[in-house]
Amino acid sequence: MSSPRPAPKSFHVKSFGCQMNVYDGARMAELMQAEGMVEAGADDADLVLLNTCHIREKAAEKVYSDIGRLAKRAGGKPMIAVAGCVAQAEGAEIPKRAKAVDLVVGPQAYHRLPGLIADAVAGRPAVDTDMPAASKFDALPARRGGAPSAFLTVQEGCDKFCTYCVVPYTRGAEVSRPWAAVMDEAKALVDGGTREITLLGQNVNAWTAEDETGRAQGLDGLIRALDRLPGLERIRYMTSHPNDMADGLIAAHGDVASLMPFLHLPVQSGSDRILKAMNRAHDLASYLRLIDRVRAVRPDIAVSGDYIVGFPGETDAEFEETLAAIREVGHAQAYSFKYSPRPGTPAATMDDQIAPQVMDERLQRLQALIGDQQLAFNRATIGRTCDILIERKGKQPGQMLGKSPWLQSVLIDGGEIGDLVEVEIVAAGPQSMHGERQRRAAA
Numbered sequence: 001m002s003s004p005r006p007a008p009k010s011f012h013v014k015s016f017g018c019q020m021n022v023y024d025g026a027r028m029a030e031l032m033q034a035e036g037m038v039e040a041g042a043d044d045a046d047l048v049l050l051n052t053c054h055i056r057e058k059a060a061e062k063v064y065s066d067i068g069r070l071a072k073r074a075g076g077k078p079m080i081a082v083a084g085c086v087a088q089a090e091g092a093e094i095p096k097r098a099k100a101v102d103l104v105v106g107p108q109a110y111h112r113l114p115g116l117i118a119d120a121v122a123g124r125p126a127v128d129t130d131m132p133a134a135s136k137f138d139a140l141p142a143r144r145g146g147a148p149s150a151f152l153t154v155q156e157g158c159d160k161f162c163t164y165c166v167v168p169y170t171r172g173a174e175v176s177r178p179w180a181a182v183m184d185e186a187k188a189l190v191d192g193g194t195r196e197i198t199l200l201g202q203n204v205n206a207w208t209a210e211d212e213t214g215r216a217q218g219l220d221g222l223i224r225a226l227d228r229l230p231g232l233e234r235i236r237y238m239t240s241h242p243n244d245m246a247d248g249l250i251a252a253h254g255d256v257a258s259l260m261p262f263l264h265l266p267v268q269s270g271s272d273r274i275l276k277a278m279n280r281a282h283d284l285a286s287y288l289r290l291i292d293r294v295r296a297v298r299p300d301i302a303v304s305g306d307y308i309v310g311f312p313g314e315t316d317a318e319f320e321e322t323l324a325a326i327r328e329v330g331h332a333q334a335y336s337f338k339y340s341p342r343p344g345t346p347a348a349t350m351d352d353q354i355a356p357q358v359m360d361e362r363l364q365r366l367q368a369l370i371g372d373q374q375l376a377f378n379r380a381t382i383g384r385t386c387d388i389l390i391e392r393k394g395k396q397p398g399q400m401l402g403k404s405p406w407l408q409s410v411l412i413d414g415g416e417i418g419d420l421v422e423v424e425i426v427a428a429g430p431q432s433m434h435g436e437r438q439r440r441a442a443a
């Protein structure tokens, strides 16, 4: 690592990958602000922190091209920190491969950033990929709300060991944050002006903790308690695993008004043989039953999912089973990926890895189907009246962008960030919708 240098006064965080990284990025930014550093752009910050994703090879490799660019930045190379799951997976190998990197910090150790920055300033090695028993959350500065919609990580890690997935290795074992910690953070966000909270976890619906009376609660209990928090208008959660979809959580979709009608519940494949090879521990029929049960209590629910095409050994017929499953579910949206072999995972060494052009073709067909479903779902909301929560300005002058209960982006004229406004959906495209403000009778 490099020789002594001035301490950074400004920072920039760039997050890749999932919402949990977005959350971690926000908390790292708050930590550096608490240390007296100010936020700046990637082109002029003294410290650039790349908060990385290791889920697929492409995501993991992106960081090295970013490091290369930063190393040659006009106006001088910043201090470069690599955080997130690539940091966890590759650790001290990173500064060996990319000499421009000054600091490496894993997702469970980022509360130690101030000390690591001091090490890097002094020219000492600064690599920390510990998974300390004491939670980083206790060491971070208290949360400040402000954004209309905020993420709140309640659960981290995964014990499911799907055979393709690095998460159990990079994020560690499943851990739920305690009841009081979550409630306090939610209150701090709402006190600061946040009106919508999305509870996050790799397996968020496996969250469990004792409430203030010592009673064991699941995610549904937490959602019901948050529903009673004055000022919190909307609750969402992701990502869920089918095997942790408890009866109480399904019921909550029917009777908790602030729980938004959106469910991200990945099935990954429509083939039972592939699901078994993936170690998913559920079959397609049980997944479809869950969707039916949620729809029985909340018929308008928007169902989202994740699909992997080209898992080792996937035949044409098995891929067709996935398309058939998607047709049966009817998604409001879904994410889809080409299988990417990840180091250390069982699937990476399985026979019958699928050729890239076969994966490309399957992905195209699957994405076309999901695109059709997304458009159909969006069109079906035309004529509906709903509240949207305004999150930011739109591209046109005077236009604002908000989210519908079904997590669609809705453009309207006028309004302020943080407003919940009643609109009628008047037009729908694949990615966004247009809404017209409803004039209240008294107005």
Ligand code: 5AD
Residues within 6 Å of the ligand: 055, 056, 164, 165, 166, 266, 268, 306, 307, 308, 337, 338, 339, 340, 341, 342
């Ligand atoms: N290759 C492709 N997609 C993957 N995912 C996880 N691991 C891999 C992999 N090795 C997908 C799954 C998961 C989502 C977050 O990323 O669909 O639900």
Ligand code: SF4
Residues within 6 Å of the ligand: 158, 159, 160, 161, 162, 165, 166, 167, 168, 202, 203, 241
């Ligand atoms: Fe990865 Fe499976 Fe855990 Fe999801 S449930 S994080 S896909 S191992």
